[in-house]
Amino acid sequence: MRIAWAITGAGHLLKESVEVIESLSDSHEITILLSAAGEEVLRMYGLYDRLVAITGGRYRELTSDLNQKYSYPITGRFSLGKYDLLVVSPATANTVSKIVYGISDNLITNAVAQSGKGAVEIDIVPVDLEEGPVDTILPSKLELSKCVKCSPCNAAVECPNQAITPYEEIDLLKCIGCGKCSSSCEYGAIDPGKIITIYMRAIDIENTQKLYDFEGISVFKSPYDLEL
Ligand SMILES: Cc1cc2nc3c(=O)[nH]c(=O)nc-3n(C[C@H](O)[C@H](O)[C@H](O)COP(=O)(O)O)c2cc1C
Incomplete structure (x- = not known):
């Protein structure tokens, strides 16, 4: 077909x-x-x-x-x-x-x-x-509550697309979803696929x-x- x-x-x-x-x-x-x-x-x-x-x-x-x-x-x-x-x-x-x-x-x-x-x-x-409610998955997200503000920020250093402003946010229009940020942050401050509930x-x-x-x-x- x-x-x-x-x-x-x-x-x-x-x-x-x-x-x-x-x-x-x-x-x-x-x-x-x-x-x-x-x-x-x-x-x-x-x-x-x-x-x-x-x-x-x-x-x-x-x-x-x-x-x-x-x-x-x-x-x-x-x-x-x-x-x-x-x-x-x-x-x-x-x-x-x-x-x-x-x-x-x-x-x-x-x-x-x-x-x-x-x-x-x-x-x-x-x-x-x-x-009703639906569970859905987000792209990579910086969890500020877990960020301890390392200097330098390993996640930002490892990002191949300069998508991360340390201690602030991920620019999703630059993010390519490679997940390197998540694996390089030892404090787990980058969630690579958070599940959230949204309402239709x-x-x-x-x-x-x-x-x-x-x-x-x-x-x-x-x-x-x-x-x-
Ligand atoms: C990470 C992300 C996830 C999105 N997920 C949805 C979604 O599940 N359903 C939806 O209707 N819009 C979602 N949007 C919003 C749409 O991308 C937006 O409304 C867009 O203008 C739709 O354009 P299109 O219908 O031409 O593709 C999402 C946006 C982003 C940035």
Whole structure:
């Protein structure tokens, strides 16, 4: 099967999505499409290079909104029927809201719109699916309560991207999720993947519910549930 897999900027279900893409990449041609936020967040969680590793050749590319212009000509592939399936996983609340209101203003929402026009099936894994609390994982985080202000700060010295301002914070736009900071801080002041509980907003759940009314769109709870 030839699949286009769109990743948006959600940390929730991101690692799981990457794992499923990796497991499918031998048996299917997979084109990876990233929203701008999707690319940033993949890097923060140290997952970007894992996707680059499975690319190579036509229809096995990785394309990011950050490399596109305004009209997204690559999404013409969907209206031309070049793909069997478009998967959007994980799909942020932002992307879902744009899909349900028919907005096509980036690589992913244009891919969805063109898939609709080209009768390409769409599988979506929205991160905001049900009301209530959800546990999710953060990228690397400096825990100031554990920082003893070493001089120099080993975590900052070891960071290959100068992402750490000692005793203050990690600049996530520079962080590549390599985890060297965490292993170099003997006081455990860098948490490489803190789990926090977040609460779904009613408006995001409402938007997700609207997805069920779209012909050609199937909604899944997890990328592991996709029937591929
Ligand atoms: C570390 C991190 C994790 C995020 N996780 C989520 C998430 O799980 N769900 C969500 O809806 N937005 C999340 N966001 C916010 C989105 O990235 C943001 O709304 C972005 O504008 C979405 O753009 P996109 O829908 O075009 O990808 C996260 C942002 C950061 C920095």
